[in-house]
Amino acid sequence: MGSTITEKILANASHKKAVSPGDFVVADVSYVMAHDSTGPLAIESFYKITDKVFNKDRVIIVFDHFFPAPTVAGATMHQKSRKFVMDQKLSGFYTNGVCHQLLVEKYISPGDVLVGADSHTCTEGALGAFTTGLGSTDIGGAMATGKCWFKVPESLKFNLTGSTKKGVYAKDVILSIVGDVGAAGALYKACEFTGDYVKNASVSSRLTLCNMAIEMGGKNGIVEADQKTLDFLEGRTGKIFKSDKDAVYEDQYEIEVANIEPQVALPPVVDNVETVSAVEGRPIDQAFLGTCTNGRLEDIEVATRILKGKKIARNVRFIVSPASEDIYFAAFEKGYLQDLVKAGATICNPSCGACVGRHEGVLCEGETCISSQNRNFTGRMGDPKAEIILASPATVAASALAGKIVDPRDYV
């Protein structure tokens, strides 16, 4: 009986020949990450276990959820994490991007095991690594020991074939999948994305797919590393694992992506997915482009193509947060940010920005935001009577232009 990529990586990291779903293993972790929101609790747990991190170059702290601090409480949280960074002499401390994007750009290689105190740590699996989100105490334990326990998950295979139609993107593909599978449909499972659509997709689009594995309850998202991955890594090497032909999957989904239309997820849950036509014409107050889901260069490029030389609607504020400093600079050098500002956009620092509702675009009662992020939960971006609708960067940009939700295919 063969093994999946996820099983092979967990076997390798726990020094076993093979593992099976349901096995409990203790794996060596390649990197441990916490951010400004989850870090302080992790640090409290860490100091109850020991006083020295297992490796100062493999414990990474990122301030992205509320940086620069918008409140005194936020500044106090930062102070706690900053002291930990200094006391432990950590080499990896960043304030210039969303944690997952920075990890993808600077650290993760195929075959790695990453644990992060953020649920969207499933994102980095797009590079062929096992990456998963955990809570603060687990992360404190991993900072102390360099190890973590896992129950080996069953794997689900998503075989994506064909090409998307014009105006349809990876975000529409994954929203469609989440709608079909449901918010708990992949609970505890490894979500492996494969097929010619995935092979042809950019690394950026693969990251978008893996990012939303958690929205189906998944433990990790994963894509087999290939030449495109290695080109992206620019010299970083790793160990490429491939699923065996006779690997066992609990379930297999066959998806022809040409059948997918632009999608939206309506509040209050991510699996409440419809085609954009269901809400076409609905007025919006805010459009947000950014996050670990869709804040990369190709996302900003799509938005710029729609908005260049035009003006967004007067009733809308359009907020753009590039996912990292590298993306920010690249978008600037290409003139995208200048074009977006001229169109009426507000550019924020590379961070999670408005997605977590703490600053840089908070909503009040009765407002609607269309966003390229991954969650539309009640109260996430501000008042609990505000509504969040999830969509692709193209749908977000076209809707900002129109002042209401529109089908992006009329604009691209």
Add this chain to the structure above:
Amino acid sequence: MRAWKFGDDINTDVITPGRYTVTTDRKRLGEIAFIEYRPEFAKEVKEGDVIVAGNNFGCGSSREHSPVAIKAAGISAVIAKSFARIFFRNSINIGLPLFVSEGADKIDDGDEVEINIKSGEIRDITKGIVLKAKPLPEFMQRIVEKGGLVNFLRSDGYDNV
């Protein structure tokens, strides 16, 4: 112990909205549990009460603030048809007992409930029914018995796993 009933897919933004979690103060977190979704909860919950929910309880963010807030509010255990993965681990790690029971539906809001934490037997006194929770895998049981991951790592560690 009173049962506080919740539905399916109760997410971490509902339990502890992100705007209120910029703290590690347990007492404060206990006061904000379900602050917008069910504002009476934190005011009326009594020490020892239980939460009863449907599928995928605790989905969404990895924020440990959610189980911490539930525990700090006075909740002694959560019974659900299923739990989201990270919430499940977080609860075990901080010593908040969780029980997976398909029969959670049968319990209504306000019912008087008794749980035998050791055996996983759930007794709805109001209805006169007994439910059985799925036992935890042996490895997780060891962590629970130590009172959470921190104590487990301090005493046993991973060497003997």
